[in-house]
Amino acid sequence: MSKPTPISGFPEWAPPQRMIEQYVVDRIRNTFELYGFAPLETRAVEPLDQLLRKGETSKEVYLISRLQEEGAPPSGEGALGLHFDLTVPFARYVLENAGRLQFPFRRYQIQKVWRGERPQEGRYREFLQADIDIVDRDTLSSHHEAEIPLVLGDALGGLPLGGSDGRLPILVQVNNRKILEGFYRGLGLADPLAALRAVDRLDRIGPDRVAALLAETAGATEAQAKACLALAEIAAPDPSFAEAVQALGVTDPLLDEGLAELVAVMENAVAHAPGLCVADLRIARGLDYYTGTVYETQLRGYERFGSVSSGGRYDNLASDGNARFPGVGISIGVTRLLGLLFGAGALSISRSVPTCVLVALADEERRPESNRIADALRRRGIPTEVSPSAAKYGKQIRYAERRGIPYVWFPGVDGIGDEVKDIRSGEQVGAVPEVWQPPAADLRPTIA
Amino acid sequence: MSKPTPISGFPEWAPPQRMIEQYVVDRIRNTFELYGFAPLETRAVEPLDQLLRKGETSKEVYLISRLQEEGAPPSGEGALGLHFDLTVPFARYVLENAGRLQFPFRRYQIQKVWRGERPQEGRYREFLQADIDIVDRDTLSSHHEAEIPLVLGDALGGLPLGGSDGRLPILVQVNNRKILEGFYRGLGLADPLAALRAVDRLDRIGPDRVAALLAETAGATEAQAKACLALAEIAAPDPSFAEAVQALGVTDPLLDEGLAELVAVMENAVAHAPGLCVADLRIARGLDYYTGTVYETQLRGYERFGSVSSGGRYDNLASDGNARFPGVGISIGVTRLLGLLFGAGALSISRSVPTCVLVALADEERRPESNRIADALRRRGIPTEVSPSAAKYGKQIRYAERRGIPYVWFPGVDGIGDEVKDIRSGEQVGAVPEVWQPPAADLRPTIA
Numbered sequence: 001m002s003k004p005t006p007i008s009g010f011p012e013w014a015p016p017q018r019m020i021e022q023y024v025v026d027r028i029r030n031t032f033e034l035y036g037f038a039p040l041e042t043r044a045v046e047p048l049d050q051l052l053r054k055g056e057t058s059k060e061v062y063l064i065s066r067l068q069e070e071g072a073p074p075s076g077e078g079a080l081g082l083h084f085d086l087t088v089p090f091a092r093y094v095l096e097n098a099g100r101l102q103f104p105f106r107r108y109q110i111q112k113v114w115r116g117e118r119p120q121e122g123r124y125r126e127f128l129q130a131d132i133d134i135v136d137r138d139t140l141s142s143h144h145e146a147e148i149p150l151v152l153g154d155a156l157g158g159l160p161l162g163g164s165d166g167r168l169p170i171l172v173q174v175n176n177r178k179i180l181e182g183f184y185r186g187l188g189l190a191d192p193l194a195a196l197r198a199v200d201r202l203d204r205i206g207p208d209r210v211a212a213l214l215a216e217t218a219g220a221t222e223a224q225a226k227a228c229l230a231l232a233e234i235a236a237p238d239p240s241f242a243e244a245v246q247a248l249g250v251t252d253p254l255l256d257e258g259l260a261e262l263v264a265v266m267e268n269a270v271a272h273a274p275g276l277c278v279a280d281l282r283i284a285r286g287l288d289y290y291t292g293t294v295y296e297t298q299l300r301g302y303e304r305f306g307s308v309s310s311g312g313r314y315d316n317l318a319s320d321g322n323a324r325f326p327g328v329g330i331s332i333g334v335t336r337l338l339g340l341l342f343g344a345g346a347l348s349i350s351r352s353v354p355t356c357v358l359v360a361l362a363d364e365e366r367r368p369e370s371n372r373i374a375d376a377l378r379r380r381g382i383p384t385e386v387s388p389s390a391a392k393y394g395k396q397i398r399y400a401e402r403r404g405i406p407y408v409w410f411p412g413v414d415g416i417g418d419e420v421k422d423i424r425s426g427e428q429v430g431a432v433p434e435v436w437q438p439p440a441a442d443l444r445p446t447i448a
Numbered sequence: 449m450s451k452p453t454p455i456s457g458f459p460e461w462a463p464p465q466r467m468i469e470q471y472v473v474d475r476i477r478n479t480f481e482l483y484g485f486a487p488l489e490t491r492a493v494e495p496l497d498q499l500l501r502k503g504e505t506s507k508e509v510y511l512i513s514r515l516q517e518e519g520a521p522p523s524g525e526g527a528l529g530l531h532f533d534l535t536v537p538f539a540r541y542v543l544e545n546a547g548r549l550q551f552p553f554r555r556y557q558i559q560k561v562w563r564g565e566r567p568q569e570g571r572y573r574e575f576l577q578a579d580i581d582i583v584d585r586d587t588l589s590s591h592h593e594a595e596i597p598l599v600l601g602d603a604l605g606g607l608p609l610g611g612s613d614g615r616l617p618i619l620v621q622v623n624n625r626k627i628l629e630g631f632y633r634g635l636g637l638a639d640p641l642a643a644l645r646a647v648d649r650l651d652r653i654g655p656d657r658v659a660a661l662l663a664e665t666a667g668a669t670e671a672q673a674k675a676c677l678a679l680a681e682i683a684a685p686d687p688s689f690a691e692a693v694q695a696l697g698v699t700d701p702l703l704d705e706g707l708a709e710l711v712a713v714m715e716n717a718v719a720h721a722p723g724l725c726v727a728d729l730r731i732a733r734g735l736d737y738y739t740g741t742v743y744e745t746q747l748r749g750y751e752r753f754g755s756v757s758s759g760g761r762y763d764n765l766a767s768d769g770n771a772r773f774p775g776v777g778i779s780i781g782v783t784r785l786l787g788l789l790f791g792a793g794a795l796s797i798s799r800s801v802p803t804c805v806l807v808a809l810a811d812e813e814r815r816p817e818s819n820r821i822a823d824a825l826r827r828r829g830i831p832t833e834v835s836p837s838a839a840k841y842g843k844q845i846r847y848a849e850r851r852g853i854p855y856v857w858f859p860g861v862d863g864i865g866d867e868v869k870d871i872r873s874g875e876q877v878g879a880v881p882e883v884w885q886p887p888a889a890d891l892r893p894t895i896a
Contacts, residue, residue: 036803036833355484385484
């Protein structure tokens, strides 16, 4: 077997990075549960026709086929593909199980997703996402839209991963599609969606080309294009954005509805997490299915990499003709976030294994004694290994050193009791496995 | 969109079941870390030629292909398939990263795997596995083979999931391939592997047909077949099995080596976890790559469903011509285990959401006040939701009841302080969100 090589777009973290990822995922999950979201995992595959309902992503889908079925076209009837996000499978799950669920239904879902995109920095073909959504039957109160960014702020903002105050510095940009559509309609544009798509490209192509696009695809006059761009310039860390919008002199009932909803989101954000959110009127989210509040999230200092978490309100994703299930949610790109932070060297962990104590071995015949000591330590929750060989003690200590294991335990001999050595300081003290306790900071690997 | 339907072989647990699964996985993971295993996740896909190295499973592989690449044969050069276990990807990972790893390398891996098999009870097309392996470079000491079942015993045996003592009743059946091959060789059979494959079918086809198969495929005489079956009859909960084997009068150096190794495994098991293991000489594990100790695990009372965890020692799975990486490991079939227990109605959880407290809402205008209370409770680690609507209190209490949320919090009004009601007992007491603490048993959902 020749030496295997990585596959582009399918990252594999080394164990120390995987420990950091687990820490981040545990923290996210714990936050989601503190807000009462229940866990769900859906299967990795969906019927291809489900995945293609949103035309935009059709090119990115991975199809699956059974090897012995070769010859059958994998995209024919009954074809299955790997999910490319967790929202489409969740909408399908809600429809399938509506009779068994309690609404409003709050769920979180942390799973890998797959996209056949060309890999590049921050973009993968296999990556981990962490989603929350709240769906209700028929109608969904808009106050849920104000809750979502707070959950995100607690989940990510609380991570001790950089930032001048030791916390992950995130900024949630919030907007409302009703403001954009209402404003464009109030301006007299016949195709508000075309205008929205044009403005959505502002960051990539700049104001001049957006103005040209507005004229071309939405039939905007110069004055209308200017007003669209003026709206997109508005941003504020509090509800004051609404006055700036009203000062543009456009009126429309949908615009008023959107302004009221975004004001409520920003009031709630200012009350509970000042500095977390900014009302940013240029955020549009290209995906067709958002109908109200939309979110994007920048990691301060890493803005060039784009959003690490995004989502919004959707009213038409799950509907079976009889019932409609409007929802709101957000998705954290865990792999993207960690890829950026690993790439910047912003994260490290205190050791490469969970082990806190290595029990040394005087000779192979005395392995049962070392096993008993390890057993006693583990029963008290202390991660412990026994030395794999009865090499010289210096070599056993190097085994621990190379992995960052902080303590080596020496079983007693000839009437002398056990001793444990902190191999960082060299300090060695007498110890009893049923009693000895490492400092709390040494029990598990810590992240810096 | 018409109502979607399940896909056979791709189970989806409801949120309460998913909470149980998470509990089980957390417990397994914690045990693996207590023994110093470091976490790893490998990508879901492997090159098809890697997956097909073990011919036996070739029919079960799912191929993936990008939708826009349709037409290209998915099984051609560079083809990718979904992994069908975690051992083959791990062996590949070790070869790819050998220069960066410290040996012996202890890792655990908990991931979904996919097999295109016909679904049936206890057999899925997508399922979760939890694996540990220890690999070393060039040589691997056999004492590691004695450690593996103890990790399994702690990980599964400690689960409070049934059993007369409230613990999951598992029995690890252990054997050693060297005993079987050495015994058959010592008997004078020219093709020990053919004999092994025949005896491996004992449970399915019975002794008479195994005897016929031994004659047919391994050229066994009647006396040789009888000896093979006599060996397979031996089982003991301690090292005494060795005397029973020796009493059959067959001698061979490989047989002696295997007996010594299995005696060591059983001595260690009796010392640390009496009753956990049985030396069962009929266990063979059909897969070609095992070369020493092999494990299977029965759930007592559910033996008809087969093994819920299996593995063994392998010497030839990872080798790149220069170096060899022998290993030993075991895999827990988490989905199979839970599927059996869910199917038997053996598991339940105290509520269907993580939420401990529902904060009631007097009217929609006072939502900020209820949000503040929820915030204070969450900051102290108490999972809390705010009522989705300011319906009558009776309706809000029913919202909690339907989900099993034990407490409803009533914000104070008109100078009267907050009160919290245990809706199971009806008891209602004054409370302050910065101080009130639920009983520990109510903080998180509990499993029964």
